[in-house]
Amino acid sequence: MGSFDLQKESLDNYSLTGRVFNRIREDILSGKYKQNEELKETAIGKELGVSRTPVREALRQLEFEGLVNIIPNKGAYVTGITEKDIKDIYVVRSLLEGLCARWAAENISNEQLEELDEIVHLSEFYAKKESFEHVVDLDNKFHEVIYTASKSRILEDTLTDLHHYVERVRKVTLAVRERAERSNTEHKDILEAIRSRDGKLAEKLANKHIMNTIKNLSNQKLADIIK
Amino acid sequence: MGSFDLQKESLDNYSLTGRVFNRIREDILSGKYKQNEELKETAIGKELGVSRTPVREALRQLEFEGLVNIIPNKGAYVTGITEKDIKDIYVVRSLLEGLCARWAAENISNEQLEELDEIVHLSEFYAKKESFEHVVDLDNKFHEVIYTASKSRILEDTLTDLHHYVERVRKVTLAVRERAERSNTEHKDILEAIRSRDGKLAEKLANKHIMNTIKNLSNQKLADIIK
DNA sequence: ACATGCATTATTGTATACAATTATACCATA
DNA sequence: TATGGTATAATTGTATACAATAATGCATGT
Numbered sequence: 001m002g003s004f005d006l007q008k009e010s011l012d013n014y015s016l017t018g019r020v021f022n023r024i025r026e027d028i029l030s031g032k033y034k035q036n037e038e039l040k041e042t043a044i045g046k047e048l049g050v051s052r053t054p055v056r057e058a059l060r061q062l063e064f065e066g067l068v069n070i071i072p073n074k075g076a077y078v079t080g081i082t083e084k085d086i087k088d089i090y091v092v093r094s095l096l097e098g099l100c101a102r103w104a105a106e107n108i109s110n111e112q113l114e115e116l117d118e119i120v121h122l123s124e125f126y127a128k129k130e131s132f133e134h135v136v137d138l139d140n141k142f143h144e145v146i147y148t149a150s151k152s153r154i155l156e157d158t159l160t161d162l163h164h165y166v167e168r169v170r171k172v173t174l175a176v177r178e179r180a181e182r183s184n185t186e187h188k189d190i191l192e193a194i195r196s197r198d199g200k201l202a203e204k205l206a207n208k209h210i211m212n213t214i215k216n217l218s219n220q221k222l223a224d225i226i227k
Numbered sequence: 228m229g230s231f232d233l234q235k236e237s238l239d240n241y242s243l244t245g246r247v248f249n250r251i252r253e254d255i256l257s258g259k260y261k262q263n264e265e266l267k268e269t270a271i272g273k274e275l276g277v278s279r280t281p282v283r284e285a286l287r288q289l290e291f292e293g294l295v296n297i298i299p300n301k302g303a304y305v306t307g308i309t310e311k312d313i314k315d316i317y318v319v320r321s322l323l324e325g326l327c328a329r330w331a332a333e334n335i336s337n338e339q340l341e342e343l344d345e346i347v348h349l350s351e352f353y354a355k356k357e358s359f360e361h362v363v364d365l366d367n368k369f370h371e372v373i374y375t376a377s378k379s380r381i382l383e384d385t386l387t388d389l390h391h392y393v394e395r396v397r398k399v400t401l402a403v404r405e406r407a408e409r410s411n412t413e414h415k416d417i418l419e420a421i422r423s424r425d426g427k428l429a430e431k432l433a434n435k436h437i438m439n440t441i442k443n444l445s446n447q448k449l450a451d452i453i454k
Numbered sequence: 455a456c457a458t459g460c461a462t463t464a465t466t467g468t469a470t471a472c473a474a475t476t477a478t479a480c481c482a483t484a
Numbered sequence: 485t486a487t488g489g490t491a492t493a494a495t496t497g498t499a500t501a502c503a504a505t506a507a508t509g510c511a512t513g514t
Contacts (some may be wrong), residue, residue: 005463015299015467016468040494050468051469052465052470053467053469054469056496056497057410060244060284062253064288064291065291066384072497073496074477074496075477075495086379088379092381094321096322099322146443154315158319183412242498268465269464277499277501278498280497281497281499283466299466300467300504301464301465301505
């Protein structure tokens, strides 16, 4: 317990609950906690050097993120994601990212366009260097900027949720150089459609972009991610 | 927004936190708490006869539902729903209810088809009697059955969230006899498309059905709901 | 009158204590 | 051995105590 004292970790998230939330979330997504594993408040609290209160609050929030399943008076369990769940998420995301790109084309600011430019260029660079953590990070950023640019809180929130949910998957899909580069080309196309304010095209391209991601993923790899 | 409310049951009746959650949620949706109003833990706890703990947990969860905005060390504030939010939700729902109807056409069981039959007939009856609480209730049920019939947990959870979000709106839209009857006709059409396993048609009809609801709503009424 | 600093108060953040519930282990009995 | 029951322990649920932070009010100086 002494080795990982949360109080001394990065101070970017100020409240303990927030830090505990991020930590548990990471541990689920990274696979440290397996599917259906029970998350006990005292154990986690002890490990992180905090009391049960922030752990409880974090678990309640994770339930709403869908990563944890709480059974009253029994416990909190890591929610399983099935292969079908992942495929469904990609179909839903495909529709919504399309809508989002369309709205972004209508509402994006010049600063945001520049931001996207930078992301795309950086991503190209890192993909060539096969520095895939950076690529994943930039992929996240690309989509997040578009979410914001859509100027729709509702759509942004919904998409952010779904996006988080498949973080595990994206780490794997983008860790192949060809896919990383292909993905970046698609990003570029979407960006250009948005820049030229062509909402319909942006929507179509975003639709395809998301579906390509999942198509690219073999069933074998999918199964590996799940279990 | 807290997306996948996997264990709605856990929030319903069993725990104090769940009841407090529902209560505050109701009070926000009913307009008892106004936009940007501060929700103080002690005050609410005193009013409901519970300690701060369940109130805190409920507020944290409401933040994930998007109804409350928590500023660390400051307080919890009611996040208003804007007119634009509502319109956006209907656009998003239109897309997703369409997808849902399509999947339902592929996966629905005979029992569920019968259930929908019953709902539609009952709803016709109550609309004529102008018993609009029943109509709203049956409208909810109709959509929920289709959500379940889609056999997609992801889609069901996402839609359920959005559905909850506009509860206020649906109460008003369906309280006009013509709209209630028209809505029911549309339900019937969707049901028949699903029954005949015509996914494409079901999708198109569901798309239109949702958009009709919002089109039918005057800006004046919308503004009234918000404030 | 206005701004500033300090003490006071209110409110949230975290830890702990106690109650309720559920899981476990052990013994008695057939 | 298998079954059932009861005591015990483990775990969650709720309340409360204490700490940290933010808001308020008042006195003071300019």
